Amino acid sequence: MTLTLPTPPKVGMVSLGCPKALVDSERILTKLRSDGYQLSSEYEEADVVLVNTCGFLDSAKEESLAAIGEAIAENGRVIVTGCMGNEAEVIRQKFPEVLAITGPHQYESVVGAVHVAAPMPPSAYLNLVPESGLKLTPRHYSYLKISEGCNHRCSFCIIPSIRGDLVSRRPDAILREAEKLVAAGTKELLVISQDTSAYGVDLRHAAWPWKGGEVRAHMTDLARELGKLGAWVRLHYVYPYPHVDQVIPLMAEGLVTPYLDIPFQHAAPSVLKAMKRPANEAKVLERIRAWREICPDIAIRSSFVVGFPGETDADFEYLLQWLEEAQLDRVGGFRFEPVTGAAANALPGVVPEEVKEERYARLMETTARISAAKLQAKVGREIDVIIDVADGEGGASGRSQADAPEIDGEVHLRDAAEASPGDILRVLIEDADEHDLFGVPVS
Numbered sequence: 001m002t003l004t005l006p007t008p009p010k011v012g013m014v015s016l017g018c019p020k021a022l023v024d025s026e027r028i029l030t031k032l033r034s035d036g037y038q039l040s041s042e043y044e045e046a047d048v049v050l051v052n053t054c055g056f057l058d059s060a061k062e063e064s065l066a067a068i069g070e071a072i073a074e075n076g077r078v079i080v081t082g083c084m085g086n087e088a089e090v091i092r093q094k095f096p097e098v099l100a101i102t103g104p105h106q107y108e109s110v111v112g113a114v115h116v117a118a119p120m121p122p123s124a125y126l127n128l129v130p131e132s133g134l135k136l137t138p139r140h141y142s143y144l145k146i147s148e149g150c151n152h153r154c155s156f157c158i159i160p161s162i163r164g165d166l167v168s169r170r171p172d173a174i175l176r177e178a179e180k181l182v183a184a185g186t187k188e189l190l191v192i193s194q195d196t197s198a199y200g201v202d203l204r205h206a207a208w209p210w211k212g213g214e215v216r217a218h219m220t221d222l223a224r225e226l227g228k229l230g231a232w233v234r235l236h237y238v239y240p241y242p243h244v245d246q247v248i249p250l251m252a253e254g255l256v257t258p259y260l261d262i263p264f265q266h267a268a269p270s271v272l273k274a275m276k277r278p279a280n281e282a283k284v285l286e287r288i289r290a291w292r293e294i295c296p297d298i299a300i301r302s303s304f305v306v307g308f309p310g311e312t313d314a315d316f317e318y319l320l321q322w323l324e325e326a327q328l329d330r331v332g333g334f335r336f337e338p339v340t341g342a343a344a345n346a347l348p349g350v351v352p353e354e355v356k357e358e359r360y361a362r363l364m365e366t367t368a369r370i371s372a373a374k375l376q377a378k379v380g381r382e383i384d385v386i387i388d389v390a391d392g393e394g395g396a397s398g399r400s401q402a403d404a405p406e407i408d409g410e411v412h413l414r415d416a417a418e419a420s421p422g423d424i425l426r427v428l429i430e431d432a433d434e435h436d437l438f439g440v441p442v443s
Helices: 019-034 058-074 083-094 107-117 159-163 171-183 219-227 242-246 248-253 269-275 281-294 313-326 353-376
Strands: 010-015 038-040 048-053 078-082 141-145 188-192 207-210 213-216 232-235 259-261 299-306 330-335 382-390 396-399 411-413 424-432 437-441
Touching: 010 019, 010 058, 019 038, 019 048, 019 078, 019 107, 019 141, 019 188, 048 058, 048 083, 048 107, 058 078, 058 083, 078 083, 078 107, 083 159, 141 171, 171 188, 171 207, 171 213, 171 219, 188 219, 213 219, 219 232, 219 242, 219 248, 232 259, 242 248, 242 281, 248 281, 269 313, 281 313, 299 313, 299 353, 313 353, 330 353, 353 424, 382 411, 411 424
Parallel strands: 010 038, 010 048, 048 078, 141 188, 188 232, 259 299, 299 330, 411 437
Antiparallel strands: 207 213, 382 396, 382 424, 396 411, 424 437
């Protein structure tokens, strides 16, 4: 007798915002897939569409509302989750037809809402999911979230009010997840949280059994153990606490990718004070020099805000001079944008929009020049490159250890007909521009 299986509902997903939100989306889809749901990349084929929103900036909220509107127009059955879910009344007022709204990392609530909106027919044959979970990134790299929330109270940020204080995951649970990801084909682990350096503070850096020994809930210990798995380990959102110095030797040993993503935000002491961030920029420069002595290939990326309330011409010139000395490898720039609920909105000294634009242009010009010089210095060197895209006809693009996916530069290759996504190739660098490298695989 032929067994006819019931057709499971299909779920669509629109994931907005930062990599931390992307991990939330992956967890939600993993749970839904394990419950038997199918996934759809097309609005018209989905029985319900999830929109994982971002609510950090007003522009991000506008993008989230636009995505909700598009999903409703194209499908009609929409569930909203993520950071903007904390503003349910705003969403309801604009889109009363939304089926359900949940806040950030409320996995059980959003999955429950899907079960109500698109019930799963009972069948033991439908509840299938890979052990490593479902991913929204290519197979060869994965985001690894180690904590939620943040204990900082920066005046421009509302993340703690959205996601709460720091809550760290147990190190053994993180390492088990990382092992599964590597076993499933991950070649690069991108460690993310709101404050990676603070990992384990809430757990009092307690130790858990691991592989016949112990591992502490501490960034350095976790990085060391992750490095033993054989994948690139890239650290994001690292505040420059003193113990970050202990990670640099791990980079020099090859256990951790020589890359630090540090959100400096500014350099002028008065602006850092107004932002409620540490104002020890001179000491940071000394530490950067020390890091480069230990690990000459370390790449440092950061982001900076111009036009913060009270930022003077002198403050901005200070920032440019600091950048000239710091010689950061990758820099992202942002014009200050008021965020509803942020303390910075009430600060005096609002910077006119035309001044913000002029400062932003000068910031980008300065950092592009520094980047171009640093990349030009790599011409003639051989470096490792992880392949992201290959056309099968000799063209391929990937990233060096100095480049995180989607936010940094790329390495474009010729004569790479054998390259496939996920391959790590030795490449001779032949040319460079302001952001990217160009090279050929070394046979």
